[in-house]
Amino acid sequence: MTSNTKLKQDCKATLDTIRELLPQADRQNIEPHLRQIFELTKGLMENAKVSPEEHEASTLDNRTLKNERTQLSGTIEGLRRELRREQEKESKFKDRFAKLESEKYCLHELLTNCILDSLYHCAVQGICLLRNHGEDFVQQWFSEKADSIELNTAESRALLAVNIMMTTARLSEKQLSEIRSEIDNR
Numbered sequence: 001m002t003s004n005t006k007l008k009q010d011c012k013a014t015l016d017t018i019r020e021l022l023p024q025a026d027r028q029n030i031e032p033h034l035r036q037i038f039e040l041t042k043g044l045m046e047n048a049k050v051s052p053e054e055h056e057a058s059t060l061d062n063r064t065l066k067n068e069r070t071q072l073s074g075t076i077e078g079l080r081r082e083l084r085r086e087q088e089k090e091s092k093f094k095d096r097f098a099k100l101e102s103e104k105y106c107l108h109e110l111l112t113n114c115i116l117d118s119l120y121h122c123a124v125q126g127i128c129l130l131r132n133h134g135e136d137f138v139q140q141w142f143s144e145k146a147d148s149i150e151l152n153t154a155e156s157r158a159l160l161a162v163n164i165m166m167t168t169a170r171l172s173e174k175q176l177s178e179i180r181s182e183i184d185n186r
Contacts, residue, residue: 007041008041008042011037011038011041011042012038015034015037015038018030018034019031019034
């Protein structure tokens, strides 16, 4: 670092060189300006005094700040990479969730169709029983099965269907004939 004394000497030497280059007549007109430049330069140097120790401390602080900035840049880059990985995971989870929702909907549709088909089949069997054997036979069969302890799956379904049919659907002869013709057409 250049000292203030050296800077003053360099400034004075530069101004003296300028004086020597000027003719005598011009030198007298410019001399007040040259002195003013020298005084301003001295004032600037006085205001900008920095000791060698302060300069060294400032340089060390600057290096420390550069190192910290480099470390923080590395940390930020690492966090950005981690954020990208997490965003990719989130995207995969969203895709998987959408796929599972779609599969859930398909399974729900399949289950609903199975239940409806089973109820339809049981109802058709119940109507066939009514058509072939009459209402008294169906009531007798229902009573016997209801009193039975062990029923297989088909019997349980048939019992349920007959129970639903007998308790909720009292069909007129016209409705019964329409259902019979529908069953016969299938």
